[in-house]
Amino acid sequence: MKIRDSLSEETTKQLKRITPGSNRKKESDADPIRNREWEEIMGTRRETYQRLGGRVRRKR
Template sequence: MKFADQLSDKHKQLEQMKSPKMKQSLPGLKAGGKTGKPMSRRDWEDIMGTRRDTYERRNGAVRRK
């Protein structure tokens, strides 16, 4: 008896959805989920949080540096 014979119908459907054919049929996505547009330096800085305001406490109040 093979392992695939013991799977339920739900599991078989999930395995079919994970197949490479299903991934290629999704519109707008390339392999690996990339959109094709490279990210700029500014985008990376926004993601990392280096372009956020910095705050500090002065006499109990929070103020921007």
């Protein structure tokens, strides 16, 4: 038996309001970060360079 079972209805309502999980945003409300944005953050969508005969050129 848990402590919540012995409490009155009014105090259980107050506990539900105070609990930390009640104030979180739902995943559907949050702004999702797309795959392309993650690549930009991590730096994988950067221009790469290659050395050709002493000069540096952009890799294709």
